[in-house]
Amino acid sequence: MSNLLHLSPGDFIDFLKKEEIQRFHFVYDESARKLISSHSALQPIAEQILANKRDFDAHEGLFFQVTHEYPTLQGAFVHRTNRGQAAGGTRFWPYATVGSFLEDGLRLARGMTYKNALAGLWWGGGKGIIVRNPQHDHFDPAVRQSLFREYGEFMSALRGCYVTAEDVGTNTDDIDQIFKKTRFTTCISPALGGSGNPSVPTALGVVRGMEAALHFLGEGTLAGKTIAVQGVGNVGQPLIQYLFESGVGKVIATDISERNVESCKKRFAGKPLEARTVAKDDHSILNTACDILAPCATGAILNPTTIPGIRAKVICGAANNQLEDGERDDRALFDHGIIYVPDFLVNRMGIVNCANEQYGYIANDPLKNQHLNKDWDKSIYQMTVHVLSLAKEKGLTPGASAQKVAAELSRENHPILGHRGQQIIDSLVADHWYEQ
Ligand code: NAD
Numbered sequence: 218m219s220n221l222l223h224l225s226p227g228d229f230i231d232f233l234k235k236e237e238i239q240r241f242h243f244v245y246d247e248s249a250r251k252l253i254s255s256h257s258a259l260q261p262i263a264e265q266i267l268a269n270k271r272d273f274d275a276h277e278g279l280f281f282q283v284t285h286e287y288p289t290l291q292g293a294f295v296h297r298t299n300r301g302q303a304a305g306g307t308r309f310w311p312y313a314t315v316g317s318f319l320e321d322g323l324r325l326a327r328g329m330t331y332k333n334a335l336a337g338l339w340w341g342g343g344k345g346i347i348v349r350n351p352q353h354d355h356f357d358p359a360v361r362q363s364l365f366r367e368y369g370e371f372m373s374a375l376r377g378c379y380v381t382a383e384d385v386g387t388n389t390d391d392i393d394q395i396f397k398k399t400r401f402t403t404c405i406s407p408a409l410g411g412s413g414n415p416s417v418p419t420a421l422g423v424v425r426g427m428e429a430a431l432h433f434l435g436e437g438t439l440a441g442k443t444i445a446v447q448g449v450g451n452v453g454q455p456l457i458q459y460l461f462e463s464g465v466g467k468v469i470a471t472d473i474s475e476r477n478v479e480s481c482k483k484r485f486a487g488k489p490l491e492a493r494t495v496a497k498d499d500h501s502i503l504n505t506a507c508d509i510l511a512p513c514a515t516g517a518i519l520n521p522t523t524i525p526g527i528r529a530k531v532i533c534g535a536a537n538n539q540l541e542d543g544e545r546d547d548r549a550l551f552d553h554g555i556i557y558v559p560d561f562l563v564n565r566m567g568i569v570n571c572a573n574e575q576y577g578y579i580a581n582d583p584l585k586n587q588h589l590n591k592d593w594d595k596s597i598y599q600m601t602v603h604v605l606s607l608a609k610e611k612g613l614t615p616g617a618s619a620q621k622v623a624a625e626l627s628r629e630n631h632p633i634l635g636h637r638g639q640q641i642i643d644s645l646v647a648d649h650w651y652e653q
Contacts, residue, residue: 221262222316226290226348229315230283240282240374240651244642245275255651262319272323277303278642279322280375284367287360290318290348291368293379294326296341298638301631302377303343304572305329306384306404307368309391311349322346328538329568331623332561335604336588337595338572339631341638343379349386365391369398374650377401378641382571403571412578415570416451421589422597423452423535424459426563427509429601430531430556436508440464445505445529448472448514449481449492452535456513457481461488471495471502472514503527510534512560517541519557524549533558540616547616559619562604563597 224232233239242255243263252263252273266273280293295303305326312318322344330342347368353360365387372381372395383392383404393409395402405411424439431437442465446453449472457468468485470492472478478494495501503510503523510529512518516538519527524546532539532555539560540546550557569588576584591598600622608618630636 221259222265222314222319224315226312226315226318227350227352230288230290233283238283238651239285240280240371240653242281242645242651243279244646245277247275255646255649262315265316266319266323269320269323272320272327274323274327276323276326277639278378278645279319280371280379280645282367282371282374284364286363286367287350287353289350289353289364290315291364291371292318292322292346292348293343293371293375293381294322294346295343295379295638295642296323296326296330297627298341298343298378298642299628299630299636300334300338300626301340301634302401302638303329303379304333304338304340304382304403304568305342305344306382307345307347307387307395308384309347309349309355309364309386311351312346318346318348328561330627331620332565332568333572334623334626334629335562335595335600335619336565336569337626338569340380340568340572342627345379345381345384347387361391362394365394366398369395369402372399372401374653375401376641376645376650378638378645382568403574405574410574410578412571412574414451415567417455418566418570418585418589419535419564420452420455421459422566423456423511423513423533423563424463425589425591425597426533426558426601427511427531428463428591429598430509430533430558430605433602433605434530434556436530438463441466442508443467443469443506444509444511445502445507446470446511446513447500447502447518447534448512448536449477450474450513453477453511453513454481454484456511456535457485457490461485465489467491469502469505469507471499473497473499505529512536512539519546519550521546521549524553524555527553527555529555531556531558533563534560535564536560537564543616547614551614556605557615558601559604559616561623562601562619565597 252267254260254263278295325344333340389406467489504526512534520541587593
């Protein structure tokens with residue numbers, strides 16, 4: 218049975234069919250410290266998840282279904298709901314094994330708990346994953362419509378313990394399909410009352426993180442500084458705009474897209490910008506002598522290969538999961554004397570922008586803007602200063618310090634609803650949701 222985690226998602230779907238299982242769950246019993254499966258045939262998986270000390274962190278509930286029309290595995294990973302419903306996007310991504318799918322979901326869900334708690338949002342943390350089935354054309358609109366509508370039905374069946382959003386591999390059209398079947402989603406299109414593209418506020422959030430790190434180091438403001446930016450896409454370009462508005466001395470930027478580099482050069486003509494197109498595996502921008510390095514492209518670029526060559530004083534960017542290995546690379550940067558501002562601390566505006574969209578929409582929304590001002594105690598600026606100061610005081614890495622602060626905040630109960638997500642999960646188990 219231990220081989221179940223080694224199965225490909227396709228073979229696992231065949232196994233589930235044989236067992237006549239379409240929906241299933243693993244729910245954590247905190248007092249007994251047990252992870253309990255809805256089906257005895259799947260209990261060995263629960264035991265293995267429980268034994269995975271790196272990725273499993275008392276996640277409250279893990280819920281799954283196999284879709285009917287185009288069989289795929291779909292999951293909702295609920296980490297912690299003290300602060301409110303578990304919130305985080307749904308990823309549409311291929312996985313080689315059931316084990317790698319589960320590990321990714323566990324890790325990403327906990328990351329959302331931390332991001333939401335540090336942002337002071339009254340949301341818990343969770344993540345959705347729809348596993349791409351190589352037998353389907355995932356660009357086919359009919360396939361997508363079917364998969365995302367079935368995901369919406371899944372969300373409704375979960376009664377709101379998890380609220381989904383857009384993530385890697387999904388777009389607003391997909392979310393609109395989910396929205397046809399459930400109210401438990403954010404990031405719907407503006408035409409349906411949603412919040413729209415968060416890239417510009419995300420960029421300003423990164424600037425606030427940079428300003429806080431410079432302040433912490435006693436290095437003054439951004440004026441006159443040299444900034445290296447990897448990736449000049451939706452976040453990278455407005456970031457550069459804000460940097461020039463702050464009076465930086467020079468921006469050095471790379472992108473693998475010639476089109477984006479050219480549009481960037483055109484947009485900032487006459488400004489002190491050096492932008493160049495690079496090959497996909499060319500990370501030479503990380504070796505730039507600069508004050509601040511801003512990764513705004515892909516994840517896992519801070520690793521044992523790249524870290525020794527980094528010459529920045531501070532790393533602060535929008536890219537998700539910049540550290541290839543959270544603990545190892547956070548420590549390596551610390552040992553190199555580089556201040557790494559954790560991505561989940563400064564790129565929160567993506568989730569902030571959509572998190573409260575059901576409460577209505579205001580242009581220049583004060584509820585969102587408070588995250589970007591410097592006074593609010595939960596603003597990006599203040600939380601960055603707090604996390605870096607705590608790290609210094611306790612001799613922690615910034616990543617460990619951010620996690621410590623986030624873990625404490627994530628245990629605070631919602632001021633009105635209490636720990637309602639857990640009550641919803643208990644009701645799902647009692648009512649055998651998976652049979653519906
Ligand atoms: P994007 O796709 O618009 O831009 C990313 C850019 O990086 C693209 O232009 C791409 O060509 C470039 N790129 C890819 N590999 C590269 C490489 N090796 N070297 C240089 N450039 C490379 O994405 P985005 O919306 O700007 O987001 C950037 C990052 O920030 C992503 O990791 C995203 O997950 C994260 N993020 C974005 C938001 C948001 O609001 N858009 C919010 C939170 C986190």
